[in-house]
Amino acid sequence: MKRKIGVYICHCGGNISDYVDVEKVRQAAAKEAGVALARTMEFACADSSQKEIAQDIQEGAVDSFVVASCSPKLHLPTFQSVAERAGLNKYQYVHANIREQVSWAHSDDKEGATAKAVQFVRAAIAKVRLAKAIEPIEIQTQRAVLVVGAGVAGMKAATSLAKMGVNVYLIEKEHFVGGRVSQWDVLCITEETGKDLVTRFYIDVVANQNITLFTGAELVECSGSMGNFTVKVRITPRYVKDICEKDRMRRAIEVCPVEVVDEFNFSITKRKAIYHNFPSQYPLVAVVDMKHCTRCGKCEKECEKIDFSQEEKVVELKVGSILVAAGFDPYTPKNGEFGYQVYDNVITLPQFKRLVAISDTELKWKGRPVQTIAYIYCVGSRQLEGENKYCSRYCCLTTICAAIKAGEKFSGLSHFHFTRGIRTYGKYETFFYEASKRGQVFLQSFEDDPPQVTQKDGRTLVRIHDILTSRREVEVDADLVVLVTGMVPRTDGRIGEILKLPRGRDRFYNEIHMKLRPVETVIDGVTIAGACRGPQNVVEAINSSLSAAIKSYSFVRRDTLAIEPIVAEIDPDACTWCEACAKACPFDAIARDASTGKEIARVNTPVCKGCGMCLPVCPANAIQLRTFSDEEVQQMIGVLAHEL
Amino acid sequence: MPEGRRDGAKILVFSTEKISDPAIDMAGLLKLHYPPRVYTIAVPCSSAVKPHWILHAFAQGFDGVFIAADGSDCPYGESCTEKTGALVQKTHALMKEQNLDAARLKMAAICSVCSESFVKHMKSFSEALQKGK
DSSP states (O other): OOOOEEEEEEEEGGGGTTTSSHHHHHHHHHSSSEEEEEEEEEEEEEHHHHHHHHHHTTTOOOOOEEESSSSHHHHHHHHHHHHHHTTTGGGEEEEOOOIIIIIIITTTTTHHHHHHHHHHHHHHHHHHHHHHOOOEEEEEEEOEEEEEOOHHHHHHHHHHHHHTTOOEEEEESSSBGGGGGOOBBBOSSSBBBBBHHHHHHHHHHHHHHHHHEESSEEEEEEEEEETTEEEEEEEOOSBOOOOOOOHHHHHHHHHOEEEEEEGGGGSSSSSSEEOOOTTSSSSSEEOOTTTTOOOOOHHHOOOBBBTTTTOOEEEEEESSSSEEEEOOEEOOOOGGGGGGTTTTTEHHEEEEEEHHHHOSSSOEEETTEEEEEEEEETTTTSOOOSOEEEEEEEEHHHHHHHHHHHHHHHHOOOEEEEEEOHHHHHGHHHHHHHHHTTTEEEOOOOSSSSOOOEEEEEEEEEEEEEEGTTTEEEEEEEEEEEEEEOOOOOOOOOOHHHOOOOOOSSSSOOBBBBBBBBOOOOOOOOOOOHHGGGGOOOHHHHHHHHHHHHHHHHHHHSSSEEOOOEEEEEEEEOOOOSSSHHHHHHOOEEEEEEETTTTTEEOOOOOOOOOOTTTTTTOOOOEETTTTTHHHHHHHHHHHOOOO | OOOOOOOOOOOEEETTTTHHHHHHHHHHTTTOOOOEEEEEEEEOOOGGGGGHHHHHHHHTOOSSEEEEEEEOOOTTTTHHHHHHHHHHHHHHHHHHHOOOOGGGEEEEEETTOOOHHHHHHHHHHHHHHHHHO
């Protein structure tokens, strides 16, 4: 039967047509065998264009089609659903990427770009000529989601999923929930503290029977794919069975002779080897830090709930989707960066915030009273020379907010902000106004002339050429210098490695598309939420966690999930069962079959992932991968090789 | 127009749908230019490329074939690196039988954000093939 192929070439509002002569491409496509119509479109993804394609199909003018537009990563599903809406099998549509791989890549060479677009469209036509209708494969779905990270984003996502009736396994690497937000005192806009917010989320989590929370839990292995992942989680024990009776835990902590740096307070204080972060940190049960515990046995005498017989274990869970909300680390300045680690009164913003939170009547640093504070902005963000070119978004607001709160808590403080331009965007602008009104001083410099920190005769001086006053030199004699450090990805990136999550240029986890698919990753079934996607504040983290929860829900909401029927097929006549394919298959999807009397390989279709690893190892060339058959690939190669 | 009127070597790239093809897309997004006679066919995994597809490409007139491999990032498992290596080795042997210069088939791992590396490979491969012509 003669094909009636429709070819639709997108201008992408100039993104393509500014560099590719789309009319020339259309003319070349129209000349190809089997092409019934070829059109250009301003935006192929627009509703009106989709309707036009569907109409061509429904009227019988077209029985298969090619769309030449942006990367298939963006709109392949869009046009597949156009086909389905019009009653055509979605595999009778083939995509040509003439934006990312043509017009944008060769915007310096319009002639070359046009010639290449012609070739890509011709190759797609060659492939669609051979396209067959293929029905999807249905797999059983696990109605459960693994949420990695019990910070505010992870807890919110877990609660949201659980309310939709999904089983949630919420795993947290630390022994306490709340992530970074639990380390913060008063949060801006509302008067809530980080602890208040974490408490509210934690109450929601434990109240919901659909959620199983594991603390001290780390993802160590993952296999399977969307709809059906098998994950292994390693759980480190607390070595404390339950809450001790009144005051006994306090005494158990007191008698512990081991003191280590307290990371919860960003190393400005010490903690014991048996600890909880602060008295109401959740879960309420304390933890023994086995890395530092000397097993002296003193705590055991104080509280009978301490149990050193607990052992590490690995649990295996089956889930349909994985939601990653692994959070961020604060940037650690390099030694000597604005005097960090050189002068003992230079600290980071997280340290300052903990200092304000744990100080009672007087603000002191290393025993000396603090009155004048210099804040140096954009440390580790917006770097001209360095890895972190991005703005960390939350720091301007957080610093101003912390300065206002410190001023309310302790009298007589003077605040000097050494900025690179304040970015308290949206409604947060009022805080900038409030700080200015209270007499806090804002100075500004450009990136090429940053402030200098020096020490002389025991005084710490911060000097700037202030561009707001015609580069006048201003010097502040500061008791405390606070480096306003931005956000960086977690140093421990094992989750990303295990799940094979790609990272962006900023080294945070990368979404498929910022605007179109902001919480999905290229790994089907894995979504990302919160600050592991990139710097964001609490509000933004919660927003993204709700989006990711809905997206993860969409993968598990039905009992079955239609998966791509792109699987390997064996030619029983050619196959001689040599086992090479079965050995090459990483999913054990190929087995020996002698049911027809002849020993051949058989593909277990729902298990086959369509990777094609079995293809090149077959000495008889008896395996074809659907939509990547020898005929299809060789036709495309032939067309691409013979340029018009 | 007569074939071969355009400058530069003709290169066929086998990219992978989830890893190296996104990197090639991003090269476009970042307007990192490379020679336009680089043509891509995306396959699910670099260890799915059949040696006879590569030989077919040479027979049809491609100057070079580049496998933009998944490397250790392959979503289908770690064995990808070894298997892609094996198929390249097998193809090199077949190329030798046909007196084809082994340098015309190249393979390198291109991670999903390795756009700059891809562009660098395309520029140098194109230049090398041009010199070898």
